Amino acid sequence: MDEDDLRRLEALGSRVPFAAGKVLIERGKPGTGLFVLLDGKIVVEAPEGTRQFGPGAVIGERALLSADGKRTARVLALTDGVVVAVERAEIDRLCAEDEAFAERLARSS
Secondary structure (H helix, E strand, C coil): CCHHHHHHHHHHCEEEEECCCCEEECCCCECCEEEEEEECCEEEEECCEEEEECCCCEECHHHHHCCCCECCCEEEECCCEEEEEEEHHHHHHHHHHCHHHHHHHHHHC
């Protein structure tokens, strides 16, 4: 996703602070939206491995694109930080309005 995409997502969502140690996403739960990491560090524990991410990371998009809508990874905060939470309805609307955005979102997962 590019900077314009991240700005669009930030404008649609709400800022949510989190503390180190907080589980942001739990594997197997329904995907209700996605997060854009503004500040802090997270670790994503996915079937294909564990990776750390910092500001600018988009997380939780796979559940929005999957047939069953379930989370495929566990996401844990390594530090205090802030995400922008964007609800599924906003993502669905944005994807319907902008096919190129939908393609970039699919490639980011």
